[in-house]
Amino acid sequence: MSLSRPAKRPKHILIFGGTGDANRIAEDLMHEFGRDIRLQLSLAGRTSAPSLPDGIPVRIGGFGGPEGIISYVKSEQIDLVIDATHPYATEISGNISQACHAVAMPCIQYYRPGWEKTPKDNWVQVRSIAEAARILPNHGTRALIASGAKNLHAFEGLEKTWLLVRTVDAPRDPFDLAYGEWLFARGPFSIESETELLERHQIDVIVCKNSGGNATFAKIEAARKMGLPVIMIERPGAEPVTQASSREVILKSVQKFLEQ
Structure with missing residues (x-):
């Protein structure tokens, strides 16, 4: 057997x-x-x-x-x-x-x-969100903050820069958005929709992380097309x-x- x-x-x-x-x-x-x-x-x-x-x-x-x-x-x-x-x-x-x-x-x-910079991109590369917030007023007066929901407190007190803060959910940590507005949205986004968003809010600078992938790359392409500076938080x-x-x-x- x-x-x-x-x-x-x-x-x-x-x-x-x-x-x-x-x-x-x-x-x-x-x-x-x-x-x-x-x-x-x-x-x-x-x-x-x-x-x-x-x-x-x-x-x-x-x-x-x-x-x-x-x-x-x-x-x-x-x-x-x-x-x-x-x-x-x-x-x-x-x-x-x-x-x-x-x-x-x-x-x-x-x-x-990560995303790779091209000659057509105007990136200001920084190592942290705190550094991005510190130099932001030097690069624009109306900013799209697309760096996620963590550590947003770094952007508090920027009285001369209006902020459009885009996250998937509301942040869990306290953040006083005194000068700007919230936008809750989840990617993927298209180049057309990102361009329309930037134009409608008269955005002149973007803050984001170098996340890579396709889901949120449209904002980089839109910034490239419009000649906007991007404060790019590099990866750890x-x-x-x-x-x-x-x-x-x-x-x-x-x-x-x-x-x-």
Whole structure:
């Protein structure tokens, strides 16, 4: 009598998300590897109505630092971690890297390439939001602030620069917008809509992060077309983990992992 081999347990992959890239990576993995994997998506819960991929379990909320991540990956029997958080989410990426290193957990960080300046762009490159706020009055009197909902307090007290602050949700930290107005909107945006927005509000300078990707690149193209300066907050250094600069590289890395 022959005995059949027990079926292999699907590899459990935890994706730290919160970006459109994370959703597309999850969909790519399900399409490519199907029954060979089990996916879970983890979100910090900072956005009130996040866009989510269909059919993939989602965990919402923080972990309490590296120790919490370690506890979770052990209890859930995670086999592989993919960090597809925002390029500027350095705290959570650092926690993920530290936790995975501590327990020898394979970890892939999706690090999408930033936008590259062309001769037609007028970028003023800075290292922080505080630096961007400090030099803003030197570059315009009506600014589109498109740097996200964190650390907006740096722009308080700019009495000579009117601010159009665009975020997905209202910021959780206190911010007194005394001279300007809010705009709650979620990308992707088109060049036409961004151009119309800039013209309607008579914007003469933009502040944003070099997030990369296509969803919010239209404002850069509109600024280029209109000859507007862009105060570009450059990226912080990447964490020392295995990095993938495209979804195709993610798929190849996961394929290699499954073949081990």
